[in-house]
Amino acid sequence: MHAGRVVRSVRLFTGLVLMAFVVGHLANLALGIHSLTAMEAAREHLMDPWRSGFGQWLLLGSVVVHVALGLYSISARRSLAMSRTDVAQLVLGLLTPPLLLNHVVVTYMADQVTPDFDSAYGMMLAIYWKFSPSYAFQQLFVVVIVWIHGALGLYSWLVLKPLWRRIGALVMPVLFAVPILALVGFAESGKEVLEKLANDPAWKTHLTDNIVSIVKFTSQLDVFQARVLTGYGTLLLIALAVLAARVLRDRLTPVRVTYDGGLSAQGRRGLSVLELSLLNDIPHAHVCSARGRCGTCRVHVDAGAQSLSPLNDIERGTLERVSEGQPVGEGVRLACQARVLGPGVAVTRLLPAYADASAARQPQEWAADAPAGEVAQ
């Protein structure tokens, strides 16, 4: 199997694992609307599986692999031409690890270093609402950021499936409701915790003791955090450096692609046809933003087929899927996968620029291979 395809599947799988964890976590938080006790009761079922044995390793492994593959995909890029959703995905994804690290360290590592540390919801909420509110801002940000990143990823994967027509109406409200309910739960349980702190001195003493017990280890935890952050920063810099180096190297050999409708695009060698379209403001459908899943960017190569990178696994699979059992048309390529390596390429866009996810779900309805310019009329 092609490496690109493996990377894509692994990234999707780890993303799904992380999304499952986040959904559980946020749902648990949302129970705060009811009461603190409900949160604690549900924690057993929603959170504890991730803290023991297999769950723990699955989660940790998924985090590492997902972040690593994200950085790898940055370094594998050839330009920063992408859709707005993709920019949001990238930036939010990059922001998540540094913002989330603190939370992970306090709830997870603290357990390891001081076995009697109480990392229950009551404790954490008291820290956020009373003892150190600056963490709360950080965590609130992270909830929103992680959720948007995950929801965008999940949505753009699911929306291409024929299944979406049946489950879309269910999934969309959930995608909206989960973070809002979690935030409301956070606010409500915060009220409860503050009240309890004022009225229950015994609990307050317990919390203070608890915090004192962890403060001893703060420096140790800080060192650990700093190390992880440095490592992450270095990897990110390396990824960006690789990207920059590739851009600078390719810059020297400009290529040109002509489109139907008399349009033409200019750019560096090695860019995909779709990237050239985006960089030159040429209307070109791309629902899955260059992941090679949707097939809406497909073009007919009129000339210069030998100057394009050869067909890869991802592309072949998608082309076969959208042609629905018919043999794949001669000279049809995915613009997001076909990279321009030489001169003389001329293409015709096969789908109109406004093609949406339904073009990926029901390719036969959009299969009238009319050039985009004509349909747009």
Place this chain on the structure above:
Amino acid sequence: MTRLLRALFAGALLLAAAAPVRAATPVDHGLAELAMSALADMKTRIETLTGDLAQAPDEWRKLNAQTREALMSGTGVRGFTYLLILLLVGSGVEWLYWTYAYAPYRLIESTPVSSPRQAFRVGLRRLVFLGSGLLLFTVAAIGASAAFTWPPGVQELVVAATLLVLVLRLAWVGVALVLAPGHAKLRLVPIEPRKTRWLAAAAMTIVLLLALGRFVPDLLERIGNAPRAASALRLAAATVTAVLLIAAAFAFLGRPLQSAGAGPKLAPPRLSRPFLAVLAIIAAYALWILSSATAGLIAAITAIVIALQMGLREWVFFFWKEEADKESLLPSIVLSAARFLVVVAGIGACAFALDTPVSQLATSEKPLVMFGLRVLGVAALMLLTNMIWIGIKTSIDHRLRQIGSPDSHDEPGPGARLLTLLPLLRVTMAVLLTAILIMASLWALGIEITPLLAGAGVVGLALGFGAQALVRDVIAGIFFLAEDAFRIGEYIESGTNIKGTVERITLRTVALRHHNGPLHFVPYGALGTVRNTSRDWVIEKFNIPMPIGIDSEKIRKMIKKVGEEMKADPEIGPLIMETLKGKLYRIDPGVKIFRCKFRTAPGKQFDVRAQALKRLEAALGKMGVGFADGTQTVLSPPGPAPAT
């Protein structure tokens, strides 16, 4: 030159608008005293500003500590949580909207656009899409905010934050529509493509600065109780904005776009646009610092209005690039309407900046206020009248040009009547509009026009009796023209037996050129029954006498044949509508009379008749038959002569 005049006129109007408000504060000093007090005001203002600046850091530090304390508490966390929920609800609803709207929006964006006018229409459709998204976001966020019980003091902050987001998004909608970064064809302003992104960035930065300078200091004053820090922040925002504007003026106003292929032209030297713009920016900024925020704001608004007035023509005609002549109807109307709107918007903005109690102004009793308002009313009336006049005039002129100038040698075409009526209509409308404008202006200025109207009525009645004939002529003329009784170039005969070709039509008379030369001026009232001989067709009849012994059938066939030959003739044929025919009409002693008849286009019957006679004569000659000679031949019976 006229452009500048118009711009100055608009500026003067704005000042006139400001006048009533100024007048609302009692001023009863001399001019010198006024100047002195203004200088003193200026001095105190500068002193306050420097004082504010000096004390701002202290206040700032205090404020910082306060904010930290307020934020780092349960209240701050809850406020932030709620704000995040608002934004999530808003953007969630908008995302849902875009999952449906994005495909049609892309379709609109990728529509091939060939002219700026088409781009304008596309822009309107884009506005609907973007605006609905923004509206949904706003409604959802505001609706969600109503659901919470906010901790004290937090709501104002959150409202300010939401407003800031809204202002920025609104500005972005404007920038995306007008400048359309990334879509050269959809752009609505004449600007070089490579400058677009920079201009969009500059515009967004300036909006951000202005919005921050508006919302944050207010918050500082009301919640933070830190007026000096607020003042310092306002100063900073205004300064940075002014600097940015100056930089933008140099970067984007550098040189007007040269149309391709126009070639280098030696333009007469004039003040460069960046220079003027920088002057205006500095003036507004100086006024803001030295006098008051309001004065600076009004100066800025005035400058913007003047700049818009100067650039409007170029901008409006950018949408009608392909129309070479600058007098076509639609652009002119749009231009004058746009000028009108800009001035009205400027006046509105000034009133807003001055915090004018508009409802109080309207009922104010002060004479100067009333006068100012009335002058404003008159100006509005003039602009409106001008717009209507331009509309009428350009449409009439356009129509006249379409019909073309009358050529006296040609047939009177179907446009002849319009050619007659339109100039009349133009003059009438001019008179009417002027009259209405004068009346309305007098009325707007508060001069009672009822007696004037009554007097005019009485005088009109008297004049009417005196000028009965005149009125009759004019009204009769209108009906003659409306009923299309005659047009320029037609040959008519009036009831009083005056004949001639219509040469000129005026309000009271028609000029008829007799075929012998004299020109008759006939008042319409005296025209009576009009006999128009230039309409549709004429029938011409004439007789030929033949000897009594001739074979009638042979002659009839001969005439018919001549008619057919004439119809086939390339020169004379097209004039004939019914061919020449003849039949035996009467038998007199010694002579057979044949009557011939044909139908032609009006005015051509004489030529055709001459031709017909000529051909008939030739045909008869060929047959060896002569016309009847008119003398009676007495035949004596044959027989032997009587013997004598």
